[in-house]
Amino acid sequence: MSPALIQCRDLTRVYKMGDNEVHALRGVSTRIAKGDYVAIMGPSGSGKSTFMNMIGALDRPTSGTLEIDGERLDSMKPDELAAFRGRRVGFVFQQFNLLPRTTATQNAALPLLYGGVPGQERARRAEARLQQVGLGERMDHHPAQLSGGQQQRVAIARALVNDPAILLADEPTGALDSQTSEEILQIFDQLNRDGMTIILVTHEAEVAEHAKRQIVFRDGEIVEDRT
Amino acid sequence: MNLLSAIRVALISLRVNALRTVLAMLGVIIGVAAVIVMVSVTAGAKQAVEEQIASFGANLLIIRPGSSAFRGRRGGAGTATFMNDADVNAIADEIDGVAAVSGEMSGNATFVVDGVNWTTRIQGVHAAYFETRDWFVESGREFYPEEVQSGARVTMIGQTLARELFGASDPIGQTIRVGSTPMEIIGVMTLKGQSSWGQDQDDVAFAPITTVRDRILGYDLGVRDPVFTIYAETNSGENPDNVTADIEDLMRVRRNIQPGADDDFTVRNLGEFIRARNETENQLGVLLAAAAAISLLVGGIGIMNIMLVSVTERTREIGLRLAVGAKRADIRNQFLIESVTLCFTGGLIGMGIGVLGAIYIASLGEFPVQIQPTIALIAIGSSAFVGVFFGFYPAHRASRLDPIEALRFE
Structure with a gap:
């Protein structure tokens, strides 16, 4: 078995909604190996998004430990989490979340802006990633001039530009037609073959089929974990 | 994130809503213009006083026979020896x-x-x-x-x-x-x-x-x-x-004046006398300064309002920036720079209008007006101050957003 890239033990996350406490995660323990391709599944409210936010360093657990690539995330301060995200995590969202009125290259280069990479180097690396996802011809286009699939490719280039340890994709095909979805998933498959660790949140079984491992959440716990 | 790219981002977002940007700047424009006019008129009045003093000779004391003012029992000036x-x-x-x-x-x-x-x-x-x-x-x-x-x-x-x-x-x-x-x-x-x-x-x-x-x-x-x-x-x-x-x-x-007796002569410092006489004119300056300060305050509140709107509108953008590694300070600085850029542009326009206003007042000939190069500094300084002061709260609020909530914001 390859060494664990992500290791979490007894992760809980409790939200306070007025007087009520919502237990989004109730003691989740798991390991994800380097180079793995994991689909996180489950109905809404199952805790899959919370788990995803946790390993994306967007949120901190209420209790439990979380270690990614040798770094403990559960005790980090907000700015340390931000730096970690910028360095180690690439995000792909359902709604793409590209900045309007900004070229594909500038969008893809955004994480480097906060990583202190000089301007020419930023453009060079962003362009290389756009080539990789097959958008070499449209680097000067604004999001409004791109199709949904093309926009998602820009988002993938943006997620890769920092050479992250994990690629986190939250319903990446949720806003795309099936043809385009398949193209995007093929990009993920290829990235995984090249060694990238990918974690994919989805509720579609066909999408989950692309992954090597499926983890199913229900009521804040892992109820199924198959490879 | 360096300053230059932050300014570029700010300019892009200001250009998108050009009309709104101009309306938001209006208060600052008027405020800075008022400051410029105020400074020019006050400087003109001060210069007029100094010219008067200089025309008599600087550091001039005037000694005349006669009693000091308000000591009515004695004769007026000139009646003494x-x-x-x-x-x-x-x-x-x-x-x-x-x-x-x-x-x-x-x-x-x-x-x-x-x-x-x-x-x-x-x-x-x-x-x-x-x-x-x-x-x-x-x-x-x-x-x-x-x-x-x-x-x-x-x-x-x-x-x-x-x-x-x-x-x-x-x-x-x-x-x-x-x-x-x-x-x-x-x-x-x-x-x-x-x-x-x-x-x-x-x-x-x-x-x-x-x-x-x-x-x-x-x-x-x-x-x-x-x-x-x-x-x-x-x-x-x-x-x-x-x-x-x-x-x-x-x-x-x-003049053989016994101790305790009043002087039968006066020694007057003419510069002091003229300055005192113009004290009332200085009150006009105070009034103008108050008006200018109030317009800048109102302008600043306008800036704060528009910045709060901008932060809300761009919540998802903030969420994304946080997700890809922006620190809180990066977000705060981005909005601060945007607010300063907004005020600064307003300040420059206001300076232009203020100078035109001062020239107009000068052309009326009622007041002495002096347009000094330092007003550029005043315009820059006061608009930058308004930008930082009134931009801070919206920028701080933006920097405190939770990335998850912000990304989910519709």
């Missing part, structure tokens, strides 16, 4: 810190040249007078102290007199009859212009005090070598109040 040349010499010899001192005695006389006549004031003074007033000849020469002693029949004329009696021809070396005394014109004074009371200061002639006293006015004032007024110029490093006190002490001794 006249001072004389001996007083002038005593001040010159015994008071430290006096650079020049001169007596003055004046009256009206008719000046006649080739049948043309002109009646105006002739001032008899000592040779040091011109230094006390910072007023010298433009052509020719001033008279010498020896000419004062000998009562020489020489005169220097002001430019109005020169124009009225000689037109374009050179008056120097010509003879002029003053009353019945023929005198040689040895100099023409520089142009002095109007006094603050609207008097033509160039309509005058100067001659040695001895000549004026004995040959032209011929008053019998019951004092030997009388003078109406003594002008003393203090050294520029000297505190005029100290010199004033020294002269008062000296004059009390010379």
Whole structure:
């Protein structure tokens, strides 16, 4: 078995909604190996998004430990989490979340802006990633001039530009037609073959089929974990 | 994230909502324009005062016989015993810190040249007078102290007199009859212009005090070598109040005033007097400053409002930036720079309008106006301050957003 890239033990996350406490995660323990391709599944409210936010360093657990690539995330301060995200995590969202009125290259280069990479180097690396996802011809286009699939490719280039340890994709095909979805998933498959660790949140079984491992959440716990 | 790319991001987002941007800037534009007008008018008023003071001679003390103001029982100025040349010499010899001192005695006389006549004031003074007033000849020469002693029949004329009696021809070396005394014109004074009371200061002639006293006015004032007024110029490093006190002490001794008795003379610092007289004009400046401050405040609130709207509208963008590694300070700085850019642009426009306004006010001629290069600094400074001060809260709020909530925001 390859060494664990992500290791979490007894992760809980409790939200306070007025007087009520919502237990989004109730003691989740798991390991994800380097180079793995994991689909996180489950109905809404199952805790899959919370788990995803946790390993994306967007949120901190209420209790439990979380270690990614040798770094403990559960005790980090907000700015340390931000730096970690910028360095180690690439995000792909359902709604793409590209900045309007900004070229594909500038969008893809955004994480480097906060990583202190000089301007020419930023453009060079962003362009290389756009080539990789097959958008070499449209680097000067604004999001409004791109199709949904093309926009998602820009988002993938943006997620890769920092050479992250994990690629986190939250319903990446949720806003795309099936043809385009398949193209995007093929990009993920290829990235995984090249060694990238990918974690994919989805509720579609066909999408989950692309992954090597499926983890199913229900009521804040892992109820199924198959490879 | 470096400053340049932050400014570029700010400019892009400001350009997107051009109309809204302009409306948001309006308050700052008006505020900065008001500040510029205020500063120009205040500076103009101050400069006018300083020019008045300079036109009398800087650091000038004026000593006159008569009671101090508001001590009604005694007679008004001029009713007490006249001072004389001996007083002038005593001040010159015994008071430290006096650079020049001169007596003055004046009256009206008719000046006649080739049948043309002109009646105006002739001032008899000592040779040091011109230094006390910072007023010298433009052509020719001033008279010498020896000419004062000998009562020489020489005169220097002001430019109005020169124009009225000689037109374009050179008056120097010509003879002029003053009353019945023929005198040689040895100099023409520089142009002095109007006094603050609207008097033509160039309509005058100067001659040695001895000549004026004995040959032209011929008053019998019951004092030997009388003078109406003594002008003393203090050294520029000297505190005029100290010199004033020294002269008062000296004059009390010379005029035999018993301890406890009131002075029968006054020593006045003309600069102080003019400044005090213009105190009321300064209140206009205070009023303008208050109006400018209020417009800037209102402008700042407008900026804060628009920045809060901008933060809300761009919540998802903030979420994304946080997700890809932006620290809180990065987000805060981005919005601060945006707010400063907004205010700064408004400040520049406001400066343009303010300068036009100041030029307009100057053209009305009611107020003296001075447009100084420093107003650029004021415009930049005040608009940047408004940008930082009123932009901070929205920027801080943006930086405190939770990335998950922000990304989910619709």
